[in-house]
Amino acid sequence: MEQALAFIQSYGPGVGIYLLVAAVIGLVLGLRKGRGIKGAVFGAILGPIGWYLIGRWDARGKSCAECGGINPGNPRICRHCGINLLAAEKRTERSRVRGTTDSWRG
Numbered sequence: 158m159e160q161a162l163a164f165i166q167s168y169g170p171g172v173g174i175y176l177l178v179a180a181v182i183g184l185v186l187g188l189r190k191g192r193g194i195k196g197a198v199f200g201a202i203l204g205p206i207g208w209y210l211i212g213r214w215d216a217r218g219k220s221c222a223e224c225g226g227i228n229p230g231n232p233r234i235c236r237h238c239g240i241n242l243l244a245a246e247k248r249t250e251r252s253r254v255r256g257t258t259d260s261w262r263g
């Protein structure tokens with residue numbers, strides 16, 4: 158911690174602000190892939206290169222049919238909007254088929 162403080166003092170507070178911004182951007186990008194903390198670490202250490210790498214990650218977990226959020230693991234309930242993921246998947250499959258049929262009819 159003292160080393161980190163000395164580093165920030167010698168390179169000016171701009172480095173601290175840069176690390177914070179880079180980590181926050183990494184966190185936001187990582188959350189979209191279901192890996193927020195890892196995204197923050199990548200952003201802080203690697204900066205724009207880290208953001209690029211985060212963009213190449215595969216989305217881990219189950220994407221919500223209702224809100225599009227990624228749920229790590231294999232949960233039954235969406236942690237973003239709280240709906241039942243299994244029921245939502247079945248419902249969207251049916252409405253997707255119905256929607257396609259409707260658009261064919263004009």
Ligand SMILES: [Zn+2]
Binds near residue numbers: 238
């Ligand atoms: Zn959701």
